[in-house]
Amino acid sequence: MKKTLLSLSVLLLGFTAANAQSDTVMMRKIYDEALVNGQCYQNLRYLCKNIGGRLSGSANAQKAVEWGKKLMEGYGFDKVFLQEVMVPHWERGAKEQGYIISGTKKTPVAICALGMAVATPANGITASVVEVHSLQEVAALGEKGVKGKIVFYNRPFDPRYIETGGAYGTAGDQRRAGPSMAAKYGAVGVIVRSLTEANDDYPHTGTTQYSDDAPKIPAAAISTKAADKLSAMLKGGNIKFFFKQNCRMLPDVLSYNVVGQITGSENPNKFITVGGHFDSWDLAEGAHDDGTGVMQSVEVLRILKTLGYKPKNSVRAVFFMNEENGTKGGLKYAELAAANKEEHIAAIESDEGGFSPRGFTFDGLNAEQIKSLNKKYKGLFEPYEADRLVAGGSxxxxxxxxxxxxxxxxxxxxxxxxxxxxxxxTANDVFENVNKRELELGAATMASLVYLIDTRGF
Amino acid sequence: MKKTLLSLSVLLLGFTAANAQSDTVMMRKIYDEALVNGQCYQNLRYLCKNIGGRLSGSANAQKAVEWGKKLMEGYGFDKVFLQEVMVPHWERGAKEQGYIISGTKKTPVAICALGMAVATPANGITASVVEVHSLQEVAALGEKGVKGKIVFYNRPFDPRYIETGGAYGTAGDQRRAGPSMAAKYGAVGVIVRSLTEANDDYPHTGTTQYSDDAPKIPAAAISTKAADKLSAMLKGGNIKFFFKQNCRMLPDVLSYNVVGQITGSENPNKFITVGGHFDSWDLAEGAHDDGTGVMQSVEVLRILKTLGYKPKNSVRAVFFMNEENGTKGGLKYAELAAANKEEHIAAIESDEGGFSPRGFTFDGLNAEQIKSLNKKYKGLFEPYEADRLVAGGSxxxxxxxxxxxxxxxxxxxxxxxxxxxxxxxTANDVFENVNKRELELGAATMASLVYLIDTRGF
Known part of the structure; x- marks a missing residue:
């Protein structure tokens, strides 16, 4: 098999002994290692199936930390350590209930509490519903239109965004700021259309951010199918909505970022970080969000180590804790970077799922630098169809x-x-929805960028 | 809602009245139509769920033709017509059986007959097994090593290909030519490892091509999991394999290509074709192979018509019959093109699944022309992440x-x-495995290319 592998590589790349050390060859080796001997898929299976959902502060999050540290230690990186960080501890409690009340008829609908939301009273909330499509509409309705009611945010995803993150970003104010906006005008509860284009019966949780200048009122996500039904029934006449949720905030908990490091041979105090977040929502296994990101990050270090690559700068894989409801892990990492006088050259985050790689967005390079980056690297990523190197967030x-x-x-x-x-x-964020090759290609793409930054800079 | 749509477009594109007719604007309209009002997903659902698998010559294939014609007529294209074509009629018959025999123990394994294969005798075939990894290995073994045995081709997909079609192409000789090669040396049957990287228990059918200089022997695909098991048991000692399949060839059947046309305003006899194949294998619904391709093709015409675009050249959507086991529809289309003295400028085929678009491969443009094409069009496709415009097959x-x-x-x-x-x-090629947005983006990408070719050429 070894011989076949080599001869195919020769065929594919036409390389000769003379340029065997080139970036092209190194990248081919990185991708081959990820695709032939990749371990991120089996690691992700363990994380999803043997640990599962791991909301910050939960027993599962602690289990994940312990397992993640062992996993990194098993790979023999130069350093593996934990960074202590206090994280919020929110619990969903018993499963939520919601139904539409029309006369004596009750139609159950799929809902779930928004993350960080407060509970309803023990017997739930029953109120009439006002449907809106924006926060501005709530303000325009004012107390007269909102007081004592449940505000139902029902602006759908805009399907015209090519990258769906754009639709998520623009629809997201309803979930993030909608509850407090409604509370300002006296609403008793909030129901938010799930932030998705999918038309199904799965509610999508996610953090809401209560502002200090309004009462904290219960807020839940409703599935898109149920939102459409509720909207149709509202047009049809006089209805009420009932929901009950049982979530609560507990005292903050000591948790950890997990860090693995290959120490730089030339610049041990200069760092290239690659990471994802270790915590997840509680409804499923946190597979794409963000099991894939953390398992790809450790795979980046494994691949570089396996190939015998000795980085000039220190390369770190970081499993950040608490991205979903606090970002305390990310904040702690930066705080410690400053305290320890670390010099950070670059940091790559994988938190958009383990799908086929398309490229990277760069924050910190100007237009001229992006152009120069493309000149140097675009051609290298082209054979892997991951050559979109553009300005953007991290x-x-x-x-x-x-x-x-x-x-x-x-x-x-x-x-x-x-x-x-x-x-x-949602409850569908499970291992089965991750494709092995897509995951591996992503890991190889990140490993390649780490290698290029380390070797040749930006 | 209309107002919001417009203002977002303005925001996204910064277009003004002055260039409102530009290609950029037209492409944005095409994508918006596909993503906001798209019909290919619901059409595909009908095809998959109300008709289902549609192997050439089957009653379902005929149902599909009748429905497809009505669908096109419903869209009010300038012409909708059928092209008569005789197609082979192969039937799988009763479900296949296969097991590994070790002493008195029988281990059932998942197999399915290869398309166009012959049946086993009524009581099946039981023989010892020789595992090989190439056709050359069979030739090297010769009669001595093969005669009276079942040849088991077990060379796996090579995971290092970035585009999986490469792995399919190179592993495919085992399925296509393996049975006749084994028959030449006296084998009594052939089992082929399924052409996939997936590690599961679904066998993959597909056509085998018997050559005229060897007896036709029964040949089946085995799932990758079962192939691994068989291989392991072969190493463990003396085993036999049993399989029974019940397929048969029936007389050729009259069938049809379905063609819809928007007639060119300037060059009615010049044609741009976009198509996929209407027939599918019988194990499932032919969703990605190639329900997506045909439903995208008709969507291309629907979008152009809905937007009021009047093509200069005639644009056709073609549902080709019999791609899987004969290509008789494709051959007939070319034959009639010649007979009717049609001038064909371009023809686009979608037969690699309804996944996120990446671009197109061009056959018929030299390196200089590909370069010029990229100069003209790459930038237009870039915002849609479908800008890989490279030389290649169709x-x-x-x-x-x-x-x-x-x-x-x-x-x-x-x-x-x-x-x-x-x-x-496989049995998994069902509607549920198609993503709505991915399908729609593909249709919009094809519609955009048709528009560009029609307006500006290559």
Missing amino acids: GSDVGPLRAVAPNAVLIGFRPDSQRYFDIHH | GSDVGPLRAVAPNAVLIGFRPDSQRYFDIHH
Whole structure:
């Protein structure tokens, strides 16, 4: 088999002994290692199936930390350590109930509490419903239109965004700020259409952010099918809505970022970080969000080590804790970077799912630098169909580095975005929805960028 | 809602009245129509769920033809017509059986007859097994090693191909030519490892091609899991294999290509074709292979018509019959093109699944022309992440046009290839495995290319 492998490589690449050490050859080796001997898929299976959902502060999150540290230690990296961080501890409690009341008829609908939301009273909330499509509409309705009611945010995803993150971003204010906006005008509860284009019966959780200048009122996500039904029934006449949720905030909990490091041979105090977040929502296994990102990150280090690559700069894989409801892990990583006087060159975050790689977005390079980056690297990524190297944001966990490392290039790994929000934050975010090759190609793409940054810079 | 739509477009594109007719604007309209009002997903659901698998010559294939014609007529294209074509009629018959015999123990394994294969005798075939990894190995073994045995081709997919079609192409000789090669040396049957990287228990059918200089022996595909088990048991000692299949060839059947046309305003006898194949294997619904291709093709015409675009050249959507086991529809289309003295400018085939678009491969443009094409069009496709415009093959159905239209540009639509061979030719090729947005983006990408070719040429 070895011989066949080599001769195919020769055939594919036409390389000779003379340029055997070139970037092209190294990248081919990286992809071959990921695709032939890849371990991120089996690691992800373990994380999803043997640990499962791992919301910050939960027993499962602690299990994940312990397993993740062992996994890294098993790979024999130069350093493996934990970073202590206090995280919020929110619990969903017993499964939520929701139904539409029309006369004596009750139609059950699929809902789930938004993350960080408060509970309803023990006997739930029953109220009439006002449907809106924006926060502005709530303000325009004012107390007269909203007081004592349940506000139902029902603005759908805009399907015209090619990258679905755009639709998520623009629809997301309803979930994030909608509850407090409704509370300001006296609403008693909020129901938000799930942030997805999928038309199904799975509600999508995700954090809501209560503002300090309004009462905290219960808020839940409703499935898109149920939202359409509720909207239709509202047009049909006088209905009420009932929902009951049982979530609560507990005291903060000591948790950890898990860090693995290959120490730089030339610049041990200069760092290239690749990471994802270890915590997940509680409704499923946190497979694409963000099991794939953390398992790809450790795979990046495994691949480089396996290939005998000795980085000039220190390369770290970081499993950040608490991205979903606090970003405390990302903030702690930046805080410790400053305290320890680390020099951060670059940090890559994978938190958009384990789908086919398309490229990266770069924060910290100007237009001229992006152009030069493309000149150097686009051709190298082209054979792997991951050559979109454009300006853009990075990720919630590496983002805080900006404040302490003004010159760091913060990078978002960008996989194909079409399927992510179908399952994001739902009961469907399970291992079975991850494709092995897509996951592996992503890991290889990130490993290649780490290698290129380390070897040749930006 | 209309107002919001418009203002977002303005925001996204920064277009003004002055360039409102530009290609950029037209492409944005095409994508918006596909994503907001798309009909290919619901049409595909009908095809998969109300008709289902549609192997050439079957009653279902005829149902599909009748429905497809009505669908096109419903859209009010300028012409909708059928092209008569005689197609082979192969039937699988009762479900196949296979097991590994070790002493008195029988271990059942998942197999299915290869398309066009012959049946076993009524009581099946029981023989010892010789495992090989290539056709050359069979020749090297010769009669001495093969005679009276079942030859088991077990060379796996090579995971290092970035586009999985490469792995399919190179592993495929085992299925296509393996049975006749084994028969030449006296084998009594052939078992072929399924052509996939997926590790599961679904056998993948697909055509085998018997050569005239060897007896026709029964040949079946075995699931990858079962192939691994068989291989392991062969190493463990003396085993036999039993299989029984009940397929048969029936007389050829009259069938049809379904053609819809928007007639060109300037060059009615010049044609741009977009198509996929209407027939499918019988194990499932032919969703990705190739329900997506045909439903995208008719969507291309629907979008152009809905947007009021009047093509200069005639644009056709073609549902080709019999790609899977004969390509008789593709051959007939070319034959009639010649007989009717049609001038074919371009033909695009979508037969690699309804996944996220990546671009197109072009057959009929030289390196200089590909370069010029990229200069003109790459930037237009970039915002849609479908800008890989490279030299390459087209598809089995449009391929025959080359013989009668030497100057035609034959084009393959290229979606992301990672998931295709997981389900290709198996019981899993069902509607549920198609993503709505991915399908729609593909249709919009093809419609855009048709528009560009029609307006500006290559």
